[in-house]
Amino acid sequence: MYKNTAREERSVSPGGVLWTVAIAQLMVSLDVSVVNVALPSMRTALGFDESGLSWVVNAYTLTFGGLLLLGGRAADRFGRRPLLFVGLALFGVTSLLGGLAQGPGQLIAARALQGVGAALIAPAALAVLTTTFPAGPRRGKALGVYSAVTAGGAAVGVVVGGLLTEYINWRWVMLVNVPLAVVGLLLAGRHVPAAQAGDTARRLDVVGAILATLGTSLLVFALVRTDVEPWGSAATIGSLAVAAVLLAGFFVYEGTRAKEPLLRLGVLTNRSVSGANIYMMMVSINIFTSFYFVSLYLQEVLGMGALTAGLAFLPFCLGLVVGSLYAVRLLARFEARHLLIVGGIIGAVGMFWFSQIRPTGNFLVDVLGPSLVTSFGIGPLLVPIANAATAGVAPNEAGMASGLLNSARQIGGSIGLAAMSTIALASTDGAPVSDSPGARLTHGYSMVFTVNSGLLLVAVLVAVFVLPRRGPSLGPSPVAQQNGAPGRRPETVGNEGSRS
Structure with missing residues (x-):
């Protein structure tokens, strides 16, 4: 079937x-991030309620995070190029459907399917990159570009979202993906070799993926709906109970029945891995909710337009990008822990500063100051978390550890945003009736930012008491490379972790 493999490999253009x-x-x-500054416009146009609006973000991140591990296994099973084609095509079509949505349900469904496409694209794209560029300086530079695009996408997203919403229409935050998907398909057809048929012997753990995604989705649904279904209601208790059963079923199935488990449970007994993933969940909750609630504060309270709100996010986003890149140098001098x-x-201090926002606030004091402090603290965390998440993991399970960390980032952010939306709504309802709408x-x-500050302090306690006190000298790991740290070959990191 692949008789021209050698010729295709020789003609590959790096x-x-x-x-x-x-x-x-x-x-x-x-x-x-591109949809965040468009959320108020989406609510007005499609009639979202306050809790339903968060599903525009959650529907994407839940399916993205929940299916990442399965997407990686599918790329191994069926080949990276086919998965890249399917993912790009699905992303483009569902972006078109989202841009044409006439109601909240249609937009949320389109966002969920976008997440499925993203879960196919992300692992296939990274695998294509790492198999094209041999280990060494060239791969380091390529991974540096990959990481800059990954981190910079958030910064570009808020500005692009503001521009499109302000000067064209909110629908274009979805439609803009269509030409990008077409360009991606054309480039993939021209440059990505069809040389790898995939590992046909590997099974796909579809059952595990379904249990994990349905369980987390139902958990988020129950949290979001507490504004209309009280915590003690049968609907909320029932949803939480079913979510717990599904998630428990996932762990039981992975540990006893799965032939090729998405997650080998023994990995979680590694204190470095489990601690780093808990830490990542706390950080992702802070990042996701900051994008969401700061955007609403800028537009709903301070009265900024979509473009101005997008530009107001730039210091925070750029701080995350610069911090991630600078973390590589910091790791050369200090332990990840x-x-x-x-x-x-530092991040907790920045979030506490955010909690002091005022209904009559201004950009300099209420947004810029806490943005710089928070990003200065959180930005340099991403690479050390990645290093800790793969310390002591066998080389053949580095991909599993990487997928687990990415899933913790996406799913943790989704669950956190759902919980914080409930907290924000309850706190708003509890504000004095005499206050202005902006003050409420x-x-x-x-209240959300106060809780965020506390969660970062919980993360600090995890670093102090859960992460090993004397770990290996953590250079850039396979996951760290994905976050902007070019460096040693994965085999080296894995072996060091094993020796420790």
């Missing part, structure tokens, strides 16, 4: 592959 992967990854990372402790404390909203947003 530059073309890099462009293909960059476009695909930009589209995936862009959609995490120490960076996680110090960065978590600010009261709810302030």
Whole structure:
């Protein structure tokens, strides 16, 4: 079937592959943030209620995070190029459907299917990159570009979302993906070789993926619906109970029945892995909810337009990008655990500053100041978390550890956003009736940032008491490379972890 494999491999253009992967990854990372500044316009146009609005973000991140591990296994099973084609095509079509949505349900369904496409694109694109560029400086540079696109997608997303919403229409935050998907498909067809048929012997753990995705989705649904279904209601208790059964079923199935488990439960007994994933969940909750609630504060309380709100996010986003890149140098001098402790404390201070927002606030004091402090603390955390998440993991399970960390990022952010939406709504309802609408909203947003500050302090405690005190000298790991740290070969990191 692949009789021209050698000729195809010789004709591969590394530059073309890099462009293909960059476009695909930009589209995936862009959609995490591009919709945030358009949320008020979506609510007005389609009639979203306050809790339903969060599903525009959650529907994407839940299916994205819940299916990432399955997407990686599917790329191994069926080949990276076919999965990249299917993912790009699905992403483009569902973006078109979302842009044409006439009601909340249609938009949320389109966002969920976008997440499925993203879960196919992300692991296939990274696998294409790492198999094209041999280990060494060239791969390091390629992964640097990949990481810059991944981190910079959030910064580009808020600005692009503001521009499109302000000067054209909110629908274009969805429709903009259509030409990107077409370009990605054309580049993939031209530059990505069809040389790998995939590992046909590997089974796909579809049951595990379904249990994990349905369980987390139902958990988020129950949390979001507490504004209309009280915590003690049969609907809420029943939803939480079914979610618990599904998630428990996932762990039981992975540990006893799965032939090729998405998650080998023994990995979680590694304190470095489990601690790093808990830490990542706390950080992702802070990042996801910051994008969401700061955007609402800027537009709903301070009265900024979509474009101005998008530009107001730039310092925060750029701080995350610069911090991620600078973390590589910090890791050369300090242990990952120490960076996680110090960065978590700085981030908690920034979030506490955010909690002091005022209904009559201004950009300099209420947004810019806390944005810089928070991003200065959180930005340098991403690479140390990635290093800790793969410390002591066998080389053949580095991919599993990487997928687990990415899933913790996406799913943790979704669950956190659902919970914080409930907290914000309850706090807003509990504000004095005599307060202005802006003051009541600010009261709810302030409570969210206060809780965020506490969660980062919990993350610091995890770094202090859960992560090993004396770990290996953590250079850039396979996952760290994905977050912007070019460096040693994965085999080296895995072996060091094993020796420790």
